[in-house]
Structure formats: structure tokens, C-alpha cells
Amino acid sequence: MNDTDIFMQPQYQFTEIEQQAQQYWSDRNSFAARLDGKKPKYYCLSMFPYPSGKLHMGHVRNYTIGDVLSRHHRMLGYDVLQPMGWDAFGLPAENAAIQNKVPPAKWTDDNIAYMKKQLQSLGFAIDWSRELATCKPEYYKWNQWLFLRMLEKGIAYKKTQTVNWDPVDQTVLANEQVIEGRGWRTGALVEKREIPGYYLGITQYAEQLLADLDKLPGWPERVKTMQANWIGKSTGVRFAFTHDIRDTAGELIADGKLWVFTTRADTIMGVTFCAVAAEHPLAMLAAHGNAELAAFIDKCKQGSVMEADMATMEKEGMDTGLKVTHPLTGEQVSVWVGNYVLMSYGEGAVMAVPAHDERDFEFAKKYKDQLPAIKQVVEPFELQDYRERQERLGKGNASLNKPNSGPLTQNEYLAASDSVIENFSFTTDSWKSIYASTVTSVCINSGKYDGLRYEDAVDAIAADLAAKSLGEKKTQWRLRDWGVSRQRYWGCPIPIIHCDNCGDVPVPDDQLPVKLPEDCVPDGSGNPLNKLDTFINCVCPKCGQAAKRETDTMDTFVDSSWYYARYASKFSPDAMVDAETSQWMPVDQYIGGIEHAILHLLYSRFWSKVMRDMGLVNYDEPFANLLTQGMVLNHIFSRRTDKGGIEYFAPEEVGLIYDANGKIEGATTLADGQRVDFQGMGTMSKSKRNGVDPQSLIEQYGADTARFFMMFAAPPEQTLEWSESGVEGSHRFLKRIWAFAAEHPGIGQAGLVPTEIPQEFQKIRREIHLTLKQANFDLKKQQFNTVASASMKILNALERVPSQKTGIGQPIHSGYQLVVQEGLSILLRLLSPICPHLTHALWVELGYGDDILSAPWPEPLEAALAQDEIELVIQVNGKLRASITVAKDADRANIEQLVLSHAGVQKYLEGVSVKKVIVVPGKLVNVVVG
């Protein structure tokens, strides 16, 4: 090599080393993914970035994790695919356009070019030939194509949707652009508007999306739980209370039926009232001519809909004065408006059974003077079983009066149950101790249903309701269809043409893609496409008359719902994906932030199933294994300004103050020595000024240091606390490796055979192989922090190998050569996924081979791990007292005898007798005395 000069230097010149390694990989196209069918495949995918301008630390962490996995699997003998691309449509490009008057296309392209350079400087083993950007027509053409197929199948459809409308800018706002009910730019009060839009029928796949979570053992439990909750399946009974309530025109409302949904139909005989949402037609009707009720309804509509806010909120309601008829008992039941009933879920109305629903109970407690007495209709099965046994024994006539207050025992409850309803005290505690019932309950006080357990009761009641045409069993989903229309410019055009004669006409396939004009500069006053005649005006594909193009674009979640499949395919202009896709898919390892646990992952799963049903792909689930990496945190420093605001200081602008325990107490600014407060660790963000720029990190320490620290500081799923001195420590380690290697030029070439190795060398060799064993175990667990520390341990061990130079000119011991040669080879390979540049350079320079990428992954050798003597720890009554060294095949009796005669043990045996001796082979001996 002509660049040997760098390697001869004992100094670690990372910039040159990294550039040369990257050049080497790029010259040889080292990371082009190929499937030869002989090796197993490994598709490793990190969530693609939004090209916001430059990388942040979260990206560095995410992509380093992916790269470590990719490089490790490559050396294990897999064909690896690790692609990269750009989630390039979205609102920030439009905001930048408004600010800088640059077209979003230009802004996005420039950002991509810069960020690509940054990614390359980190040395990721990416197949750049598969790079894609979702804002390019050759990509989004297939969004449009699949959308049209969904339209044909009835999966996509049009209906009106509610949007946030800014009356000043005359534009639709995204939720994030609404700040405290006002438009972010204009400050105008935001209005709700109903406009038409396209929806995708994800609810048609609800059952599959829920059931197939079981096919994902490689996903974190919490992500699966979140998805299951989001899909929100509940099975129950939908039924109607009948009524004769008429509107102001005298028309019977909703055919005289008040529909409700319940998962607890077995408690139907315990209904004491009904509650409807504020927006429910019955509530609206009752509000006519009832100012008090109208005011209450208005108040309900204003309240927060967030669960956390609501959980502690007082349940409130008001009687509408309306009555409905119970479908089974014929009793008249009052209809109330309840602030805890949501119009958007189920029927917007509920039956209220205070005895067996905590919310209903809270409500009934508050309005007990206006509502009928609560009615218990189920009790735990175990209790009923108990009661029956008691009755057979002819017992059970005690009174409710319990001498000492406290919760009733089962026995006491049983004795008093007949009088419990009259004497029930209205507290949540007594409700919980008496009524709260699970589904293992049995009906009581329910006429013909008495004695039926949950499932049987629901079946019988559903059958009776069905016989009257007033109800049936039903599955209710929380999941709603996915609205994909966005009234924005920088997105994929929805391929529809509006014709006065023919209505909404799909763009024919041969006219795809509908290209987004790229020279627009949004000015904040709505979608510029609306003003672009060259885009809007077109010809109806059906009748040939002049027509208008749809100007809405698609939600950017569409773009990211299938990019992984495109990566895995040849980028054909004629097909969304090709046969190669099904060879690479599913993704073997997907890595990204937990913030995408619900929407992105659910939409991708849905999209995959749609593609599968259209015969495009052959997999049910796109991501076999999911790793959700933690966030990157840094110190936050702030102080109150004179004006009462908060001013933030970057960590490099302050000096820390520690308390007596060495904990950070506060800090002072380096500039003026003023005191600032330490706010703890928080996510790196611009607003808190605690971000660290990856670029300056790479320039100062190199990519390998950045990568090493990212892996070393915390396990991947946990948050990672930034530490400048931690980065320095990582850098120090890499310098030490370099210096150690520089002292052993050409050591990789020595052809040594490990035969007779003296003890002193064997001991360290064993330590190295033991550490390697642990590291390989940790890699399987994806616990990279201990893999990084294992590489440190191996270097520590290598530096301890006795060099035993016998004198000037004397050769060093062959045992030394062997252990260092082998140990360094293990260290370089083990470290190479984390620090690929340094290890690449040293592998070649020390003569181990041409390319560490094609070296096999190191495995510990049994011969190196074997030992003739083992150390056993000795405990007396579980406390560590001594240790002995015994032959590895020493038998139990032998060990016991050795232990009991050990001086360090005997002093604990005086005056007591040995009861038992426990020998854990290879580990320890516990002498139990007493």
C-alpha cells in the first residue's frame, strides 16, 4: 500500500483512516446486496429519515445499531441488505418554503445531498444503489397506482371529514399547526369544517391486524399491547331501548329506538338509567327549550377528550326528561346526558348499571337523589357457590350490622345480602367490596336469567333481544378508517379527476404518475396547486370534456407504508415491486423510535396485507423483528430572565457545581459566572439548546469514536445520556488499540500453532476466549454495550500478557506471540461492526488479511476455555468465607473433605454442627451449619 505512512504512525489519525476505508468500500461496491440463494438472507432496516437539514444524534444512534447488526450478520455468513432512503414529503418543506422562498423540491434535494454525505462519513454499510426518495415520481407513482386498485376494491372511498380551517389564510391546518385553538401563523380562531376526502378501509383488516400480532414474537410486548389497544376490539351486544320521542316536526326519532352497545349484557336487568353523549340527537332535541340543558351540553363539548385529563374529572350529567322503555322489562328508564359518554364510540349512548360499572356508579353516587336505587344483578360465581352450600347447611340469617366497621367478609356479605341493597352506603370502597364483579359472575335478581354465568347470560339475553328485533351480538372496534386526503402541496397527488358529467374519475393507469409540479413556493395561504391552472385543468378520461384535477395530496404515512418493499425490489418503472421483494422480505430486523409504535407500524402492516391480497407480495407481516431504540438525552440548564421567561444554556456554556455527595446541584455560565439551574436530563432539542451536532463530533473524534460511544453508553432500548467525558473515554480506548497495534507490526502474518502454551499465557488466552463467549452471547441479545466493554476487556488482557524479553536482541516468547496474534485478531473482528474503519485499517496493516469484511466471525475455542484446575468459592450459611482451587475433575467427596478441613472455614465450624454441604459444580460450595 502506498499509504503505509499513516499506519506506521503510533498516533491514531482517524480522519485519514476513515476516509481511506470509506474509499475502499465504495471502490469495491462492498455493500451491494446480492442474493445467491446459498446463504441465508438478512434484511436489516432502519426507519428512513425525514430530510430536515442535517442528522441529529437520534439518527446516529438508530443507524449505528442497524449497521452493527448488518456487519455482524455479514460476518456470520448472511447475505445482508441494508438500504437507506428519504421520507421526503411533508410539512417542514412547506414551512421552509414560506420562510426562505425556496421551492420545497429544491430545499428537500439539498437537504438529502447534505445528509447523505453525513451518513457516508459515518461509514454505514449501506447499499446506496437502492436509495430512494418518496418525493420522486418514480416512487410515488405506485402510491397512486395502489390507491386506484384500492378504490376498485372498495378499500378506498370518499366521505366528508372534519378539518381545522384557518379563516384568515383560507387554509386547512394540521393538528400541530393549531396552537391553543388558533392558527399558528395568523392567530385566528380555528373553525371546524366538513370537507370531502378519501379514506382507506383499514377497519376491514382490523381482525387480521389484531390476530396477526401473535405472529410477531420478535416485537416488544409493549408495542404489541399498544397496537392491540389502538385496534380496540370489544365483543358485546348492541340493542335498543324503544321510545315514542318525536322531533319538533312530529317525526319519530330514529324509528323510536335508542341504540346502545354493551360488553356486559348480562347486567341488562340492572339498568337504572341511560346516558347519552352531548352530541346525541336525543340530547339535542331535549336541549330545545331547555336553556339549562343546552348550557350543560355546550360545556360538555368544550371539555378535553384526553383520557388522562378525564380520569380524575367529575362525572357530570343532567336529566333530559325523556323516557325510554327497557326492551326486556318494559320499565320506563330516564335518559340523561353524561359528560363521560363519547359520541364517537359505539352508539354515543350507554345503558347505565351503577351496580356493576364503576363510571356508572360514580355517576349514580353523585345524582342518587334523582335516580332510582341501584340494583345488583350479578355476583361472583365463587360467592354464589358458597351461598348455595350455606343454604344446604341451613345457615345464614345474620344481619348487615357489622359490630366493627370494615369491609364485609364473604361470610358477612352472604348473610346480609338480602338487605344489602337497601342499606348500601354510597362510597366507592363499599362499591368495590360488594358489587365490582368480573366476568366470572352469575346472574341474580334477573328473573329468568338467574343462575346463568356470563357467557350463557349474554347468549340468552341476546337471543331474547333478537327475537324482538331489538338487538344482536356485535363486535365493536375502536380503530377508525384512515383519512388520507391532505390539503397540502408537498405530497403525492391523489390521482382523481373531477368531471362535471362523469363525477370523480380515476386517472387511467397509463397516465400515471400524476406528477407534482416542483417549482411551486407555498406562501401559507393554502395549497398552491389550487392556483396552478396548468396542473388543475385537464381532460376527463371518460368523456373527453374539460375537467379539474384533484389538488389534495396523500398523507405522508402512505409513503412510508411500503418503502421497505421497494428497497427489496429492482426499481422497475413498470411494477410496484418484483419477485426479488419476496426473497428479501420480510424485514428481518426493523429499528426505529418508539414514537412510531402505533401509526406507522400499523399502517405498514395494513398496506402489506392489501398488497398481499392483490397478489403483489407473499408475506403477511412486513417486519419480523422490531427493535425500538431509546432517545438521546443531554443536560438541560436554564434560568429565569428578568422578564419572567426561561432562558436555556448549552452544556458547553456552563460549569457544573456539585453538592457534598458529588451530585450536580447547579451550574454557572462560563461567560459571566451567573448561576443557572440544572433541569435534569432531557431529549436533545433545539429549544432547550442541549443538542450535540454529530458533524462536530465526527470532526473532533471521528466516526468510530461516535459509533463506539453510542453503543457503549447504554443498551439500545434504553435512553442514552450524553457525556462529553464518555466520548473522550471512548476515543482514548481507540487510541490505545492503535498504539498497541503499532507495537506489533506484522503480527497477523505469523503462522503460529497453539500447542504447548505455558500457564501464564494460557491464563490470559482463556480470559480472552471467555470474554469473547460473553460478547457473542450479548450480541444475540442485542446488548451492544457489553459487547463494547468486552472489546475493552480484551485489550486490557492483551496489555497484561507478560512480554518476558530475555534481553536485547533476544526473541520474545512464542507464547506471547501466539496470544497476542490470536487475541488481536479476535479483538479486531469483534470490534469491527462497531468501529469498522479502525479495524479495517489494522486488519490489513497487521497482515491478518485483505479485508476484515470477509473474515469469519470469531468463536471461542474449547481448547482455550479448558482448564485443569478450577476455583471454588466457599460459603458458610450463604456467606462468602474462602475459596479453594481444585482439579477440574475433583469429585464431591473430595471437595467436601477439602472444604471442611480448610482453615478459613474451620473457624466458622466451632461449636456448631455441619448440617449439609451443597456443591454447585464448577462454582461454589455452601456449608450449612447450625
Add this chain to the structure above:
RNA sequence: GCCGGGAUGGCGGAAUUGGUAGACGCAGCGGACUCAAAAUCCGCCGCCGAAAGGUGUGGGGGUUCGAGUCCCCCUCCCGGCACCA
């Protein structure tokens, strides 16, 4: 409020899944080199104690020869959420 995950030195974090608690690193302290500093290297480093020893994984109880690890109760912290009938 509900669901999920946690709590181990001054700090980040280990502990091969019930078997020597604190690996590895950071910070700190002491020393070597240096005119000096930086860099580098060597040593010490949970707490109490002069030592012997004792004690110690958020708190309390339990199972076990043995518990950071398993079980029950409690406290606090973080993440998620939908008053879901």
C-alpha cells in the same frame, strides 16, 4: 385513573437468567514521566470501621442451603392512553 417499563456506588451501567454484587467506562484521589502543563502510564476507589469484621441492589414481608434475580404488599420515577360502555 388504567396499561406497560423501571429503581443497583458520586455518574452511565454490568451480573452468562437462583450461585463471589458493582464487570467495563466516566468522575475522583495518590504516584511516575516533565522545568511545567497537556498527553501517557501505574496504583486506589460501595458504605461504616484503625483493623478484625460488619453492612449493602427503593421500603417491608416471604420462598430457598443461597435472592439484585422468584412471590406478596408499599413508595417513588419514566413511557403510553381511549371516560371505549
